[in-house]
Amino acid sequence: MFKAVDKNKIFDSNKKFLNNLNKDYDYFCEKVSRLNIDIKALKKKISSLNLALPSWGLGTGGTRFGRFPGLGEPRNIFEKIEDCGVVNDLVGIASSVSPHFPWDNVEDYKALKDHATSYGIKFDVVNSNSFQDQINQKYSYKFGSLTNPDKSIRQQAVELNIECINKGKTLGSKGLTVWIADGGNFPGQQNFSKALSYYIESMQKIYKFLPKDWKILLEHKPYEPSFYSTVINDWGTSYICAKELGEKAMCLVDLGHHLPNTNIEMIVSRLIDLKKLGGFHFNDSKFGDDDLDTGSINPYELFLIFNEIVCAFDQKKISNMSYMIDQSHNVTDPIESLLQSSNEIISAYIKSLLVDQKKLTNLQKENDIIGANILLKQAFNTGVSALINKTRYENNNAIEPIYTYRELNYKKEKSKIRIQNKKNNPGIV
Numbered sequence: 276m277f278k279a280v281d282k283n284k285i286f287d288s289n290k291k292f293l294n295n296l297n298k299d300y301d302y303f304c305e306k307v308s309r310l311n312i313d314i315k316a317l318k319k320k321i322s323s324l325n326l327a328l329p330s331w332g333l334g335t336g337g338t339r340f341g342r343f344p345g346l347g348e349p350r351n352i353f354e355k356i357e358d359c360g361v362v363n364d365l366v367g368i369a370s371s372v373s374p375h376f377p378w379d380n381v382e383d384y385k386a387l388k389d390h391a392t393s394y395g396i397k398f399d400v401v402n403s404n405s406f407q408d409q410i411n412q413k414y415s416y417k418f419g420s421l422t423n424p425d426k427s428i429r430q431q432a433v434e435l436n437i438e439c440i441n442k443g444k445t446l447g448s449k450g451l452t453v454w455i456a457d458g459g460n461f462p463g464q465q466n467f468s469k470a471l472s473y474y475i476e477s478m479q480k481i482y483k484f485l486p487k488d489w490k491i492l493l494e495h496k497p498y499e500p501s502f503y504s505t506v507i508n509d510w511g512t513s514y515i516c517a518k519e520l521g522e523k524a525m526c527l528v529d530l531g532h533h534l535p536n537t538n539i540e541m542i543v544s545r546l547i548d549l550k551k552l553g554g555f556h557f558n559d560s561k562f563g564d565d566d567l568d569t570g571s572i573n574p575y576e577l578f579l580i581f582n583e584i585v586c587a588f589d590q591k592k593i594s595n596m597s598y599m600i601d602q603s604h605n606v607t608d609p610i611e612s613l614l615q616s617s618n619e620i621i622s623a624y625i626k627s628l629l630v631d632q633k634k635l636t637n638l639q640k641e642n643d644i645i646g647a648n649i650l651l652k653q654a655f656n657t658g659v660s661a662l663i664n665k666t667r668y669e670n671n672n673a674i675e676p677i678y679t680y681r682e683l684n685y686k687k688e689k690s691k692i693r694i695q696n697k698k699n700n701p702g703i704v
């Protein structure tokens with residue numbers, strides 16, 4: 276699209292890297308030719324991957340301790356879309372945004388859609404926020420939303436989600452992701468059984484409003500903000516609810532929404548076999564729902580997750596998947612974090628495509644444990660950046676996106692226009 280970034284600037288910046296890139300790419304081709312891998316097919320896979328950017332991830336995030344606003348950060352959804360345009364013009368695989376309502380409420384949704392289209396940005400799944408109270412809201416979500424013991428409050432949360440669907444329809448979205456903060460901080464606070472049945476009852480009401488070609492993604496998380504119990508706490512509960520709701524309901528796996536040491540790639544496999552894996556929220560973590568940049572802590576886990584996905588695509592167990600980045604950029608320029616994260620995701624994906632699945636099956640049959648592990652490690656340890664950078668170059672995107680982005684002085688320029696209000700807004704966590 277190249278509205279957010281001047282195509283010529285990318286072209287000029289690429290010149291600095293082209294010579295070395297070609298040498299690295301030749302070496303990569305030579306190496307991979309020994310593995311009987313079709314490079315053209317890999318390039319096609321790179322170009323056709325789409326990562327949705329989270330609208331809330333374009334602003335600087337924070338924690339309950341505070342937030343440190345960044346230079347020239349976007350003040351509203353229109354400016355966030357401009358920033359999405361920058362990311363996509365540089366990497367070429369991030370042409371959609373996932374909005375969050377009511378954070379991203381606007382007067383005119385048609386105008387918002389036109390604005391996004393002009394930057395080459397589409398609307399991915401919409402997200403509903405029933406974990407905060409809004410100004411002029413009749414009832415409070417302090418003690419829960421879709422599972423609140425009070426019927427009127429549950430109904431208010433249902434209506435909020437229906438509104439999200441309606442906004443999404445105007446924007447051209449095809450899905451709704453629901454994550455609720457409902458749960459309890461004390462034993463005895465909540466009746467586990469009633470809370471879950473309220474959830475299903477409320478979700479059934481929302482489900483009825485889904486357009487035919489939409490899906491609803493159910494996002495689980497073990498704790499926070501509730502620290503004793505959470506209604507949709509794990510993938511099993513999420514699966515039970517998705518099954519109860521119907522075929523348009525699918526489970527969403529946020530990588531940070533698991534207890535430490537959980538084998539997420541195995542959960543991915545389970546949900547695939549149960550035909551209920553609908554999408555991902557990519558991020559990384561060390562302790563809990565840290566929302567750190569994808570691949571910054573455990574890139575091997577990301578690779579193993581993609582290995583399950585790629586295998587399932589090969590076996591035609593799945594035919595599509597929603598990929599979204601869900602991170603909180605507290606100490607970095609969100610654009611740089613998103614550029615780097617998109618690179619980590621595409622790298623893990625391409626490396627997983629290098630795994631010889633037939634060979635892996637045979638090694639498993641023979642109980643060749645070390646052999647199987649070496650096979651995975653060989654793919655994981657193969658440098659794929661030359662292939663990715665070359666594909667970006669051929670698609671007129673940046674060979675080295677962060678380098679080119681820094682040359683643009685984008686945020687410095689934007690800071691002259693994007694005058695921030697002085698209020699110390701709390702972070703999005």
Ligand SMILES: [Mn+2]
Nearest residue numbers: 494529556601
């Ligand atoms: Mn998430």
